[in-house]
Amino acid sequence: MTTLSQNLLDLSDFAWQRLRQRVEGLTDDEYLWEPFDGCWTVRKTDDRYVADGSRIPPAPAPFTTLAWRITHIVDVLQAERTATWFGHTATDDKPGVPGSAAAALEALDHAYEIWRRRLAALSQQDLDRPMGEIAGPYAENDGTSFALHILDELIHHGAEVGTVRDFYQGLRAEDPFPAALSGELTPADRPALLAEAAAAQRWDIVRQLADLGFDVNARTAGGITAAHLAAGTGALDTLRFLVGCGADLSVTDTQYDADVRGWAEFFRQAEVVAYLGSQGTKAR
Structure with missing residues (x-):
């Protein structure tokens, strides 16, 4: 107790x-x-x-x-x-x-x-x-x-x-994604941009940023990766894409100390949980 x-x-x-x-x-x-x-x-x-x-x-x-x-x-x-x-x-x-x-x-x-x-x-x-x-x-x-x-x-x-x-x-709102897609903003300029795109649920932008070399394992200011966000929202196609790009499914976020499967289970994303099970992941 x-x-x-x-x-x-x-x-x-x-x-x-x-x-x-x-x-x-x-x-x-x-x-x-x-x-x-x-x-x-x-x-x-x-x-x-x-x-x-x-x-x-x-x-x-x-x-x-x-x-x-x-x-x-x-x-x-x-x-x-x-x-x-x-x-x-x-x-x-x-x-x-x-x-x-x-x-x-x-x-x-x-x-x-x-x-x-x-x-x-x-x-x-x-x-x-x-x-x-x-x-x-x-x-x-x-x-x-x-x-x-x-x-x-x-x-x-x-x-x-x-x-x-x-x-x-x-x-002072800005949309950094056009600048990134045009090459004006680089991964060195804004390392967490791909995670920010995932937080905004801009899944098409996530794919384009990954192709441009932005880190798929980067975290938002809140300590969350794009894979966590894709798993939690049920964006299974994006999660598969991120896995193919080398996303680390074992990393835990800094707020809940949960891995990617943990997010899928907490937000009751059954298809994502099944997919992650096929990848051999266990929730933490």
């Missing part, structure tokens, strides 16, 4: 992995993008960056940039209270407000490492015990309720980050 502590840790890791994949490739322009007047963001003051804020936030709340949102997630995860409210001691260094996309990703990784270590160290007693005076108005709440609160912060702010990225990228 899975313990409460392990369930909390598993949920945290799942939410973190989803967020971390959503911010992969973040640029400085995107990080500091202000789509409206009056946005809250991070601003350079003297030799450091500071996040906009107010002890009493204005109503309605201002739109917050990716810089502000990511900084907030960092602050939530590494705050002293994620140790002290559980009765533990906070001894970790906390870096300053990140002023660039690269610094933000580094700060996110650091903050999550702190939070995960603290969460993993909690005993059942820590989770069951009322937090006491240190938690102020939440003194009677137990550790589990506080752990769930931090996970809610990670999940809902992570979803906001993903949504803002979608807005930014949607306004």
